[in-house]
Amino acid sequence: MDVERVRGYFNEPATVQHYAKAVANVGLWESEKLxxxxxxxxEEKLLDLGCGAGRVTIGLWEExxxxxxxxxxxxxMVEESQEIADCLGCPFSFRREDATALSFADESFEGAIFAFNGLMQIPGRAxxxxxxQQIYRVLKPGGSLIFSTLDREDRLYSKVFEVKDDPEHDLKQNINLLDYGDRHFDTEHGxxxxxxxxxxxxxxxxxxASLELVQDAMRSxxxxxxxxxxxxxxxxxxxVVRKHSATSSR
Structure with a gap:
């Protein structure tokens, strides 16, 4: 799947509404708040990547x-998130950005977030x-990135991937896959x-990307x-990962 098909899925009205409902009905996870x-x-300037309809961005304002x-x-998604924020009186802004080619100057943010497995919805490991690497560039020295991923070795997905010849993830059988671990999920929205x-x-x-591990754990x-x-x-x-500080050794 290429990036335009990914963009198309998230531009679908049903997908947008699904994420819009999550702003009110789900909000920040307890693990995220922690x-x-x-x-x-x-007080820090934060960048929320793959913000969807604003669940995390607006949730941070509420916190x-x-x-x-x-x-x-x-x-x-950008239009929907801005509309929701405006209705709630949230002063934050939203804009379209490609995480692989961010338009911001170097060292623009103290922290960054890529929630709800958004990083892993970018096709292709490269x-x-x-x-x-772009996130590293726009973080200030010592700045942190918090993100989430599924885990192929977790109980659920270890069972899924133990069937080696499943065409859903067998690269030899499925020409739409780029890397082992790729999956296409059918949802009610597409x-x-x-x-x-x-x-x-x-x-x-x-x-x-020269990002240093600080902490990782399953949400549970x-x-x-x-x-x-x-x-x-x-x-x-x-x-939780961090860009090295200006005084730390490489």
Whole structure:
């Protein structure tokens, strides 16, 4: 699946409404609140990548954060998130951005977020690494990135991928796949793409972008989530990584 098909899925009205409902009905996960409050301060300038309809961006405003910019690849998501924010009186802005080619100047943000497995919805490992390199570029020294991924070695996906010749993920049988771990998920809104990595794979990608691991854990290990969150999203691995500070050695 190429990036334009991914963009098309997230521009679909039904997909937009699904994510819009999550702003009110789901909000920030308890695990997200835990990590955001631990690694970000309310005064810092934060970048929310793949913001969808604004669940995280607006959720941060509700938690007292003062300067968050929401971005998404899909124009319809940007429009919806801005409309919701305006209706709620949230002063934050939203704009279209491609995470693999960010338009911001170097060292523009103290922190960045790529929630709900958004990084892994970029087709192609080289492109995902490019996005990580772009995030590194726009982070200030010492700035943190918090993101999530599915985990191919978690109980659910280890069972899925143990069937090696399944055409859903067998590269020899499915010409639409770029990397082992790619999956196409059929939802009520259409078909979407997701790469399901191993922990070791993500660590390699982080190293390629010079991002240092601070913490990672499965969501279920971090917090007890509401039924609304569990219905909205399956278990995933949350990551906290950091751009080296100006005074640290490389």
């Amino acid at each position: 990590l955001f409050s631990k690694y970000f301060s309310e 007292g954060f003062q300067d968050v910019l929401g971005t998404d690849l899909a124009d319809s 492109k995902r690494r490019q996005a990580l 078909t979407t793409f997701m790469h399901v990595p191993t922990r070791a794979e993500v660590l390699e990608d982080l190293s390629s 290990e971090l917090a007890r989530e509401s039924s609304a969150v569990l219905d909205f999203s399956e278990n995933c691995r949350l990551w």
